Amino acid sequence: MPTSSTVKIAGASALAAAMLAAVSRPRAVGRLVRGIVTRAAGGPVYTPLPPPQKVKVALCQLHVTADKEQNLKTARKAIEDAAAAGAKLVVLPEMFNCPYSNDSFPTYAEDIEGGASGSVAALSAAAAAARVTLVAGSIPERCQGKLYNTCCVFDTSGKLLAKHRKVHLFDIDIPGKITFKESLTLSPGPGPTVVDTEAGRLGIGICYDIRFPELAQIYAARGCQVLIYPGAFNMTTGPVHWELLAKARAVDNQVFVLTCSPARNPDSSYQAWGHSTAVGPFAEVLATTEHSPATVTAELDYSQLPERRAAMPLRQQKRHDLYLLLDKTAP
Structure with missing residues (x-):
């Protein structure tokens, strides 16, 4: 000392x-x-980024039911199939192990820190068996009397690298369309989550987090190559905002953006938009799908990042004399 x-x-x-x-x-x-x-x-010091590489990603748009065990089996099979197809980075949807509803969150919640999470154990084993970096969507987490919407990230050996608790809670009221208040059951997470993995430096957000450009700017400033948002946009905002926001976060920060949604389930009280999508640093859609169960694959070429930034040097052109983003959680 x-x-x-x-x-x-x-x-x-x-x-x-x-x-x-x-x-x-x-x-x-x-x-x-x-x-x-x-x-x-x-605070933590991030390791230098590896040389530019190409990484195949798989976004698993899963059919989610009220049967947790069946949901976990569906997720494991999707991870296996993605790895067999060559994916090194696999992403699952928001709340992939339970229905998306305030009634479900307390019932399906698991104690991750206490080691009593069957979902985490299953995902860890699946990541290790498939030898993939796994961004495991999200599940409801119970911790010290509070509930969180939590994304777990595992390395290729199944080690839990990080947890991201949803920072911005989905509280909206669009008259005649949709009203939902996550804050009735969930608590907000503490802040940004940056994870160094074999598949690159990842910045994690969950669904509503994508609407806040400051979070994405923090991730870009910390050297993230990919921003990943498991999400479950609805039938009101999904058609107009889901792809738009992914493109905006990508082009504003000159990074890759991945969004992964549950498939639409006609039997569910909450209808997800679907359309899991991979977006490049020039706001180009690399791959997407419709609303049915599917796995979206794309190749991320990290050499594009310095090329795009050299051609359009936004970071050097920012008017820091006029404005500044203050990262209160900076390491």
């Missing part, structure tokens, strides 16, 4: 370096200061 004098010396050295850079290389000042702040905050 460093002593206080050590911290003072390190701080003085960093300040001296910053002053020297300010005189000799003004453009280096921003990077240097951000590095100092990051280290001082004591």
Whole structure:
């Protein structure tokens, strides 16, 4: 553990370096200061990104029923089939193991941190067996008396790398169309989730999270190559906003965006729009589907990211003298 004098010396050295850079290389000042702040905050330091690679992804648009065990079997089979087709990154839908309803969330909720989650155990085993990076949609999570809408991310050995609890709760009221308030049962998550995986650096959001560009901007600033949104847009907002928002988040931040929905179930009280979609950094739709059960596959070529950013250098052209995104959760 460093002593206080050590911290003072390190701080003085960093300040001296910053002053020297300010005189000799003004453009280096921003990077240097951000590095100092990051280290001082004591947060996680992200590993350097690997060389550009191509990654095959599979978005599994699943038929979801009231039978949890059947839903898990459906998910496992989809993961196996995706891996057999060459996918290295597999994504499941929001609330893939239960009906999407406030009545269902408490009934189907599982204690992930307490190790009493049958869904997590099944998904871990499936990811390990298929040797894929798995972004496991979301399930209702129970923790310390609260319920969350939670996405688990597993590596190719089945290790749980991260959990993302939905940050923005779906509370809307469109007269004559749809009213839904997740806040009646669910609590909001603490913040952004960035995960380094064999398939790249991922930024995770869940459904309504995609409507908030600031979250995507934070992910882009932290070096995410892909933003992944398991979601269950409805029949009112889905047709007009689902693809639009995926394209917007992709082109604004020059990253890949993946959205994965449940298939539409005529027997469900909540009708999902479907249309799971992969979008490229130029807002181009790489692959999509309709509303029936299906697996959408696409190849993500990460070499496109620096190419797009060089051709249209948005990051360098931002007017930081006029506006600034403040990341209060910065590592």
